[in-house]
Amino acid sequence: MVKHILMRTTEQGSELLEQAVPKSEPIALPQANAEPAPLTGWSSRMVEDMGLSMLKLTITEDAAEFPIHSSDEPWLAYVVCGQGTLYSGSHQQDKGTGIEYQAGDYISFEANTPHGWLNRANYSEILFVKKSK
Numbered sequence: 001m002v003k004h005i006l007m008r009t010t011e012q013g014s015e016l017l018e019q020a021v022p023k024s025e026p027i028a029l030p031q032a033n034a035e036p037a038p039l040t041g042w043s044s045r046m047v048e049d050m051g052l053s054m055l056k057l058t059i060t061e062d063a064a065e066f067p068i069h070s071s072d073e074p075w076l077a078y079v080v081c082g083q084g085t086l087y088s089g090s091h092q093q094d095k096g097t098g099i100e101y102q103a104g105d106y107i108s109f110e111a112n113t114p115h116g117w118l119n120r121a122n123y124s125e126i127l128f129v130k131k132s133k
Helices: none
Strands: 003-009 014-020 025-031 034-049 052-060 066-069 075-081 083-089 095-102 106-109 115-119 122-133
Touching: 003 034, 025 066, 052 115
Parallel strands: none
Antiparallel strands: 003 014, 025 034, 034 052, 052 122, 066 115, 075 106, 075 122, 083 095, 083 115
């Protein structure tokens, strides 16, 4: 079981608490006039605490290309393992230029910046952090 360990202050010093972390969920893309469609090979898990959100993106070898999309919030990402290509894009979902990323790289996303992903590894993990709403 994956857990979220919380270190909290008390009058005497500190205490430790444990919470279960939600299971990884497949990523589903919105479809026009239909239920969201799962995106093969992509899943995520999120924990929110202390005004921050941390999302772990897991990408398998058989992952489909993640189409151009954007978030209305800024994110900072760290590539834990794996490699691939991050693409720029347009608000009409056209793919632009790409840059290769690999384990150890950091990636910053300004709010509303269209981008897409292509995994080029057996397995990749990317951690994302943002301020919680």
